[in-house]
Amino acid sequence: MKLASLKQGRDGELIVVSRDLKHAVKASGIAPTLQAALDDWANLAPRLQALSDALNSGQAPLSFTFDEGACASPLPRAYQWADGSAYVNHVELVRKARNADMPTSFWQDPLMYQGGSDSFIGPRDPVPLASEDWGIDFEAEVAVITDDVPMGASPEVCADKIRLLMLVNDVSLRGLIPAELAKGFGFFQSKPSSVFSPVAVTPDELGAAWQDGRVHLPLLVTYNQALFGKANAGEDMTFNFPQIIAHAAKTRPLGAGAIIGSGTVSNKQDTEHGSAVAEGGVGYSCIAEVRMIETINTGQPQTAFMKFGDTIRIEMLDAQGQSVFGAIDQQVVAYKG
């Protein structure tokens, strides 16, 4: 089934969305919010599934036209947002651009950062930021929402705790990252509010594209109306979602509704570090990688980071060309404090 949250109050109003994203029906009689559904998933998911079945067969009373623009992020705020960096090509590229070798342990031990989760931005809402000098970048990713995960759970156990999947725009402020990481405590100001796709879907909605804990579909990234990336999220994902979740849960339990991200999707494409769409490749899922390729090739980056007014669209189509999650489609704007 496919779930979304209409904008309402702090946590939105839960709706069930049809497979083709054309219709929706309120699910607030079952659970007022997506978090409430996740808090009691075993009991409530079958009821949501029945409503979804009725909607998809055209038999749900009170259904209405689905509008992605009316959506908040599926969880407008969450108790946990941890982002892995499962596409090690992305990590290698970032480091190579600054002449730093990547430790070989990065192939066995996932990178993960603890994100902030109290103020996500809606999928069609502007991203307000105070300064273009911060080096504004998007990062297109896939994320899962888990059920309760016990501390120390194995990847096998974690695989059974994945309840929903979404897309992510993990907005990053590249200009703030070097100084912040140099302080040693990881990202904070350099990772402002993130954005999630209008719709969260259960793994079964992906059909054969959901295999081995990975989503085997291209992630379409359109920057200022031009295709920027179409990397396949199932390729070069060194750590699958069950492994990333197990990493997050090693020393503490995860609460129902925990969002765990894949990190920026990045394909090597049988080359050393992949190539841009303009070069005939599948392109990239963030500006930083293109700048790194440019730096590796020519000694300096040519592509600028985002300016106010720039737009970013992130979407994933299934084998039939149908949008799976709806689209993140938004503009970066100047923040007037």
Add this chain to the structure above:
Amino acid sequence: MKLASLKQGRDGELIVVSRDLKHAVKASGIAPTLQAALDDWANLAPRLQALSDALNSGQAPLSFTFDEGACASPLPRAYQWADGSAYVNHVELVRKARNADMPTSFWQDPLMYQGGSDSFIGPRDPVPLASEDWGIDFEAEVAVITDDVPMGASPEVCADKIRLLMLVNDVSLRGLIPAELAKGFGFFQSKPSSVFSPVAVTPDELGAAWQDGRVHLPLLVTYNQALFGKANAGEDMTFNFPQIIAHAAKTRPLGAGAIIGSGTVSNKQDTEHGSAVAEGGVGYSCIAEVRMIETINTGQPQTAFMKFGDTIRIEMLDAQGQSVFGAIDQQVVAYKG
């Protein structure tokens, strides 16, 4: 007023606690949970205050004996937990022990890490961890809970957004920190679930001890029944709470109920790095600092990290000797997965 959450479900049941921590009354008729109260603070705080006034004057019907052991952390799970490192002496000590100078910028630019907030431990509950080899340590701190804070808010604006204060045991796994920080993305597995005091209090409950955005009272740390630290939380706090909150809100808003921590309380005591209780000083608020002093003085640490069965108690008394927040008092135990 003083608020707490009785253990119940995922978010507890809100109660108002008397100033002397002897009595309590359910506040669920006003707000079912502390998060719900924070979500609509302007409207609900006056009603909670009226209930508090009635309780403190012995006129609250249905009041009952307050039991700290029945409490969850005031917010059993939260949308935001960000921990500063405002006592720069702590940072200097940590670095000195490994022969690393501290950048002078650390005196102007606060260190802060993004914590996980989906699974806090109750103040009297055991802290389950899988291995003593992880270097289990406590960190005694003060934290505030904020209202909504706009992105880019000044410290002056942030000062008016502090709704409640609590104590913290920011459990840390010292053995996992070096490798994790070397990866560059900050703490994750090395910071398991944190613990907060039974009671959260409004700033006015601190009277004259709440000044300049700091709590001017000793933080009593008792380790295995022996006094380990009594550092004054108002001294050597280089950045006050409004400054730390402003740092957290620089590039994104904070949602109501955001928890912002002070970092480990640490006093220099007119010496270079402070001294232990056994040496006549005010001692420390974590084992790591004692080990650092030992390392600085003798070349190697003598005090071991926590073993299963060890207990830690964290409390703060007002000028009259009355416990302000109740006590965190708990045992580290072996986790059986």
